[in-house]
């Protein structure tokens with residue numbers, strides 16, 4: 001089920017006699033169970049797009065639909081959105097986790113009773129029960145981040161907007177937040193994830209949309225995109241250098257030899273190469289595999 005539809009969004013800022021076309025013809029969608037990584041360099045137009053989705057910035061053209069409703073025409077559409085934007089500013093630092101959850105629950109239209117019940121469930125689930133009465137500013141950064149996500153979920157939204165959810169977290173807290181993101185998508189929510197941490201985007205996303213100077217330059221399943229940018233060559237690492245006879249046989253199939261490392265262009269030549277190499281000891285064979293950071297740099301620098 002399509003939870004978010006963004007259609008031909010356009011936004012131009014005008015200030016001090018200057019105009020900036022921040023977002024141009026941006027379209028994408030996110031289905032239930034899906035994590036879309038929305039990536040772009042600084043100033044590419046991510047925040048403007050997200051603010052238009054969250055109903056905070058009015059588009060000049062185009063429209064947003066959340067669970068079929070346009071947040072700029074029907075504010076009830078925003079009941080289907082939870083957001084953790086700009087760090088964890090969606091929580092009150094002088095309140096406790098329990099108070100934050102209950103307060104935002106009621107603010108989002110829940111009764112006091114339901115807000116308390118949901119707060120309890122979320123505190124358990126996010127392993128914050130033992131800190132429920134500690135004021136937020138005295139919690140660790142990881143706990144604050146978990147609470148920020150819990151608060152965004154209090155009204156059980158279908159769409160979750162997550163901006164840099166793992167920024168500044170240590171390894172353990174990062175693992176926890178990654179697990180939670182997977183679980184939240186697993187229970188059927190759609191997640192829009194923005195981050196400059198491309199390894200995290202690669203791990204968590206099903207699809208990627210890359211924005212450059214206000215325009216989408218790639219939109220694809222994460223695996224497919226990475227595959228497209230990966231080469232066909234193989235790299236073989238040997239335990240010892242080869243004798244001249246094998247070297248010349250390998251050269252005949254266009255292999256490139258650099259010390260104990262051999263590069264072979266494609267899969268059929270790889271098997272011919274392995275025949276020639278027998279019985280030399282092989283340390284590893286690897287395919288030339290791109291990662292999301294390689295793809296991003298190629299597309300954004302192009």
Ligand SMILES: Nc1ncnc2c1ncn2[C@@H]1O[C@H](COP(=O)(O)OP(=O)(O)OP(=O)(O)O)[C@@H](O)[C@H]1O
Pocket residue numbers: 013014015020021022040041042043044045046047048049
């Ligand atoms: N309120 C505003 N008034 C004028 N220009 C703005 C305003 N907000 C953003 N911009 C400009 O619009 C462009 C897109 O900005 P935006 O904040 O959407 O980018 P971003 O991809 O979120 O960047 P970052 O990764 O740095 O947060 C930039 O050139 C920015 O300077």
